[in-house]
Amino acid sequence: MEQIEQLIITQKTFFSSGKTREVAYIKSKLQALKSAIISNETAIYEALYKDFKKSKFEAYLSEIGIILSELEMTLKNIENWSKPKRIRAAALNFPSKDYIFSEPYGAVLIIAPWNYPFQLAIAPVISAIAAGNTVVLKPSELTTHTAQLIEDILSTVFERQHLKVMQGGVPETTALLKNRWDYIFFTGSVPVGKIVAKAAAHYMTPVTLELGGKNPCIIDDSVDLKLTAKRLVWGKFVNAGQTCIAPDYLLVKDTIKSELIEHLKIEITSAYGENPENSEDYPRIVNAKHLERLEHMLKDVSIVHGGVINKQDNYFAPTLIDAPSLDSKVMEGEIFGPILPILSYANETEISKIINRYEKPLGFYVFSNRKEFYKTLIKTHQFGGGSVNDTMIHFGNPRLPFGGVGDSGIGAYHGRLGFDTFSHKKGITIKANWLDIPLRYAPYSKKLNMIHRINPLINTK
Numbered sequence: 001m002e003q004i005e006q007l008i009i010t011q012k013t014f015f016s017s018g019k020t021r022e023v024a025y026i027k028s029k030l031q032a033l034k035s036a037i038i039s040n041e042t043a044i045y046e047a048l049y050k051d052f053k054k055s056k057f058e059a060y061l062s063e064i065g066i067i068l069s070e071l072e073m074t075l076k077n078i079e080n081w082s083k084p085k086r087i088r089a090a091a092l093n094f095p096s097k098d099y100i101f102s103e104p105y106g107a108v109l110i111i112a113p114w115n116y117p118f119q120l121a122i123a124p125v126i127s128a129i130a131a132g133n134t135v136v137l138k139p140s141e142l143t144t145h146t147a148q149l150i151e152d153i154l155s156t157v158f159e160r161q162h163l164k165v166m167q168g169g170v171p172e173t174t175a176l177l178k179n180r181w182d183y184i185f186f187t188g189s190v191p192v193g194k195i196v197a198k199a200a201a202h203y204m205t206p207v208t209l210e211l212g213g214k215n216p217c218i219i220d221d222s223v224d225l226k227l228t229a230k231r232l233v234w235g236k237f238v239n240a241g242q243t244c245i246a247p248d249y250l251l252v253k254d255t256i257k258s259e260l261i262e263h264l265k266i267e268i269t270s271a272y273g274e275n276p277e278n279s280e281d282y283p284r285i286v287n288a289k290h291l292e293r294l295e296h297m298l299k300d301v302s303i304v305h306g307g308v309i310n311k312q313d314n315y316f317a318p319t320l321i322d323a324p325s326l327d328s329k330v331m332e333g334e335i336f337g338p339i340l341p342i343l344s345y346a347n348e349t350e351i352s353k354i355i356n357r358y359e360k361p362l363g364f365y366v367f368s369n370r371k372e373f374y375k376t377l378i379k380t381h382q383f384g385g386g387s388v389n390d391t392m393i394h395f396g397n398p399r400l401p402f403g404g405v406g407d408s409g410i411g412a413y414h415g416r417l418g419f420d421t422f423s424h425k426k427g428i429t430i431k432a433n434w435l436d437i438p439l440r441y442a443p444y445s446k447k448l449n450m451i452h453r454i455n456p457l458i459n460t461k
């Protein structure tokens, strides 16, 4: 505790010096971070492989590449993002000039999960540093090799007064949360999100909570089944299904379900071979506890593909389950692994009935060539974000907000929105003195009529 308190004091003192807000300084640090990531590319591959046998391709696509694009975008735009933004003044305040100032919060705590252990730790760091904050980063204790490498890389780029990595599990995170932070950014599960929100409430600390949910994927009978199956297999089994925005379960038009299942089987084999355990591209489950959690979901269900487990290596085959009961374990909560339950619907009321059993999800997917069908579904249901005729790809556009709603999270980030997440927006009106319209001053006697007439005409744009 003492060590943490001391660190926070050191960081707050550094923040007060104003250095963390100097754009040239921030840019030099982000540039150094970019170089350090590029020169550590092989080490990142190795760490991710040691943690859960992630392939180089997936490591680049979903961890390194995304971070390099985020850095590039931030470096290009930071001057513009940091500038006070002049906005239209209110006519009632005439004459005045109005601005929005972006002000860093101060001491930021970032807590990261294990499933994309590099990307989900570094992306919020980039935004927090860009906005001018100091950072303490707590990576996941379940992916130890990546956590150590993150510490090694970041400690070569940042002095501890600016950014410090603190490794540890529940006791260490609990100790961190006992302190007063100016902002907390958490990515992880809903139950831990609630612990973080409670700890933050103690000091009225603002939070972003990037959580999870049971993401539905609806498929109607207007689609090309082969293409749909290919995209589904990619979205569900990338990272062995350990993705917060992976499609959790399918809701398929009853008339095409059997045919889609056959296509899914073909696409799984096409991607990972007859035995995915031998595929270099198929990762492992992060640890034995999570493997066991997933194994329980196979009880009392009809496995139509996969279902093979190798406990020696935390291997869990890409698995398809046909028509599980809504009361089964696999339909209880977020799966977060390579199990795909396939349910069917006869009409649109049935779709909503199933989706509405669960809290608002983080991701939402529709495969259909009927515009009205997918537009209605998007409008009717509340969820973090999603895509039509594909899965997860909305994550790849840094100009789209990424975040949940309700149980799937509070707040959003990526790109400009990431910078905004870590800055308080100060609204400032600078009043001129060359004119002083007497309307607002007492005595008000005859002015009510006048304000009645003027009020609807102003501030309409």
Ligand code: NAD
Pocket (backbone or CB within 6 Å): 111, 112, 113, 114, 115, 116, 120, 138, 139, 140, 141, 168, 169, 170, 173, 174, 187, 188, 189, 190, 192, 193, 195, 209, 210, 211, 212, 213, 243, 244, 245, 334, 336, 362, 404, 409
């Ligand atoms: P988790 O909630 O178990 O852990 C996340 C972080 O919280 C870790 O750093 C961990 O050390 C810490 N932690 C765990 N228990 C704690 C406790 N009792 N008190 C304080 N800190 C604690 O989540 P996870 O297993 O690492 O990640 C999986 C979950 O995260 C899934 O639910 C997934 O949907 C979600 N997730 C969300 C996003 C997103 O961007 N919305 C991204 C990835 C994962």
